[in-house]
Amino acid sequence: MKYLSDVTTLHLFDDRCTGCGMCAVVCPHGVFAMDNGLARITDRDACMECSACSRNCPEEAISVQAGVGCAQAVISGALGRSSACCDLEVHETNLSDCAPNEAGCEDVKKPRSLNGSGCC
Amino acid sequence: MSDSSCPSQTCCTDAESKIASTSLLGTRKDLPSSVIGEVMTPIGPVPRVSTDMSTGDRLGIWKVRWGIGRMSYIVAPGLYSLGEPDAGSEVLVTANYRMTFDLLRRSLQDINVWILVLDTSGVNVWCAAGKGTFGTDELVRRVESSNIGAVVNHQRLIVPQLGAPGVAAHEVRERTGFRVFYGPVEMKDIPAYLENGRRATPAMRRKEFPLTERAALVPLELVPASKWVVIATLVFALLGGIMGGDSFASDALSFGIRSFALLVLGTFVGTILTPVLLPWVPGRAFALKGAITGVAASFVLLTSGYLSGLDGMAWLLLITATSSFLAMNFTGSSTYTSLSGVKREMRIAVPAQIGASVIAVVLWVSAFFTSGGTV
Numbered sequence: 001m002k003y004l005s006d007v008t009t010l011h012l013f014d015d016r017c018t019g020c021g022m023c024a025v026v027c028p029h030g031v032f033a034m035d036n037g038l039a040r041i042t043d044r045d046a047c048m049e050c051s052a053c054s055r056n057c058p059e060e061a062i063s064v065q066a067g068v069g070c071a072q073a074v075i076s077g078a079l080g081r082s083s084a085c086c087d088l089e090v091h092e093t094n095l096s097d098c099a100p101n102e103a104g105c106e107d108v109k110k111p112r113s114l115n116g117s118g119c120c
Numbered sequence: 121m122s123d124s125s126c127p128s129q130t131c132c133t134d135a136e137s138k139i140a141s142t143s144l145l146g147t148r149k150d151l152p153s154s155v156i157g158e159v160m161t162p163i164g165p166v167p168r169v170s171t172d173m174s175t176g177d178r179l180g181i182w183k184v185r186w187g188i189g190r191m192s193y194i195v196a197p198g199l200y201s202l203g204e205p206d207a208g209s210e211v212l213v214t215a216n217y218r219m220t221f222d223l224l225r226r227s228l229q230d231i232n233v234w235i236l237v238l239d240t241s242g243v244n245v246w247c248a249a250g251k252g253t254f255g256t257d258e259l260v261r262r263v264e265s266s267n268i269g270a271v272v273n274h275q276r277l278i279v280p281q282l283g284a285p286g287v288a289a290h291e292v293r294e295r296t297g298f299r300v301f302y303g304p305v306e307m308k309d310i311p312a313y314l315e316n317g318r319r320a321t322p323a324m325r326r327k328e329f330p331l332t333e334r335a336a337l338v339p340l341e342l343v344p345a346s347k348w349v350v351i352a353t354l355v356f357a358l359l360g361g362i363m364g365g366d367s368f369a370s371d372a373l374s375f376g377i378r379s380f381a382l383l384v385l386g387t388f389v390g391t392i393l394t395p396v397l398l399p400w401v402p403g404r405a406f407a408l409k410g411a412i413t414g415v416a417a418s419f420v421l422l423t424s425g426y427l428s429g430l431d432g433m434a435w436l437l438l439i440t441a442t443s444s445f446l447a448m449n450f451t452g453s454s455t456y457t458s459l460s461g462v463k464r465e466m467r468i469a470v471p472a473q474i475g476a477s478v479i480a481v482v483l484w485v486s487a488f489f490t491s492g493g494t495v
Binding site: 001002003004005007009022025026027028029046047048049050051052055056058065066067068069070071072073074 | 247249250281282284285286287288289290302305322325326327329398399404405406448449451452454455456457458459460461462463464465466
């Protein structure tokens, strides 16, 4: 099953990759593959922005705007409520790598609640 | 003996008479009922859990699947043993959602391991990792507080792959000396993963979304939606009672029943049919999939003659909007939607759903004036 095309905020900075392979290990959708000892994005549209790759990249070679793809949480956020479900954008990942006006970088929020509880 | 209603401090003393009254089972009241004994280690006794699922465990899982007591279904964080682990046995890390813990125990038949339970406030591994509660800090804290370093003679932790959004393996190593190995996505693959020397096949690293999993998540969508069905039914019954050509009571009843049936249909299509048929319904956006199934269901009613005219158009729009909205909410249960994608589909879908609902109500009311208050 594939979700929407051309939406992910995932970026791989090739020049920083040292080929440890962690991104390919942790990605639950096979977005990365190792190619000549370096990581390469092979299935970009499969990315669900979970941020497992960027969090486990020791070289900070990956940036992604982490978030949970949950409509209920988006609605709750828009209504200013903490969701009974997941909260959005709980942690920021390598946002220093993100240009200020790059798509998706402007609306990163701090956690509203970490003890809400757990849907998804 | 391991029934969930059985207090753990009393239930095992008969069968395990060798356990002294000063043991963990006698002193710790927060241990799960699956604890059946203990293993002695250099740091003292560590509770030992069973791989069996009691009736209480099964009932508990059924209840949380329906959303009953889901936020307080927990086990005490800390170190547990399963089987007869020794200093060389692996350490599996998990969350303190009791369903997660119970399913993990069950998947480890005939395996000797240590289980390190992190405090995720009763949230499963993947969601807690997304929130950061199943994370580097909590893992480091728990490695230190459990003194696992004195229990095992190696420095390996096996963390579920779906915990990776919260855990930075390299940071854990810097801060504790322990090296994180990411285990497979699914618990059922853990035995094979351990057998293969902590190596997962590419298939074990993928999170799929099979029918059984989609179906298991249906109740969690259905339960909250049913509240809105009742509210909407009451509104339609009230409007029908006021505007109908008969007495208020009989109109309220007949319009109420009819509205209820059609709203239930829209809800079922959005929360059951669409998730179950997810891979086969055309489109990628969940709101679109829900709209397609909603239109299809409405067409069945229109062609069969159950719905017709302005009233039929009204219900076509309302069933479609309901199904589309509820299917869109299923993104939160799915395993492959991104936040960027959800936001994109919502920018189009939410105004369309609201617009369709408003037009539906206008058509429904108009139907009274053209039909003289009958359906």
